[in-house]
Amino acid sequence: MQVLDSSAFITEYHTNDQTASIPLVREELEDEAFYRFDAMEGAGMHIHIPADGTVEKVRRAASETGDREVLSDTDVRLLAAAFELDATLVTDDYAMQNVAERLDLRVEPIARDGITEEREWRFQCVGCNRTFDENKERCPICGSDLTRKNPA
Numbered sequence: 145m146q147v148l149d150s151s152a153f154i155t156e157y158h159t160n161d162q163t164a165s166i167p168l169v170r171e172e173l174e175d176e177a178f179y180r181f182d183a184m185e186g187a188g189m190h191i192h193i194p195a196d197g198t199v200e201k202v203r204r205a206a207s208e209t210g211d212r213e214v215l216s217d218t219d220v221r222l223l224a225a226a227f228e229l230d231a232t233l234v235t236d237d238y239a240m241q242n243v244a245e246r247l248d249l250r251v252e253p254i255a256r257d258g259i260t261e262e263r264e265w266r267f268q269c270v271g272c273n274r275t276f277d278e279n280k281e282r283c284p285i286c287g288s289d290l291t292r293k294n295p296a
């Protein structure tokens with residue numbers, strides 16, 4: 145199971161794993177990210193409310209690592225939810241990753257998905273339509289401009 149933080153909904157993070165999140169994340173989201181949260185909840189995402197004792201345990205761990213000041217209430221409760229569910233925490237937040245490590249939680253960065261997608265971009269010449277894997281100033285064959293092309 146994976147516990148998703150707000151940025152996972154904003155960046156359209158995809159996973160085939162079972163997912164969970166907390167009510168506070170829903171409150172932080174707007175527009176499309178908000179609807180994505182509801183859609184995922186409708187599709188079976190587990191909404192978890194961590195116990196006060198676990199929240200306190202996370203706060204103590206954050207104090208030990210020096211991250212308590214920078215963690216929001218939402219961050220702390222996401223960590224607590226991941227701890228209680230024995231789930232992987234999905235976040236790019238450095239302070240959360242730090243505290244997760246202290247709690248022996250598994251962490252999955254969101255950015256990795258984005259990077260993979262970025263690599264799939266190809267560049268196409270507007271003159272001769274040849275495609276290239278990397279962006280060049282001009283087409284080396286005919287000298288026309290290149291445009292970015294989505295492989296899909």
Ligand SMILES: [Zn+2]
Pocket residue numbers: 269270271272273274283284285286287288
């Ligand atoms: Zn060309």
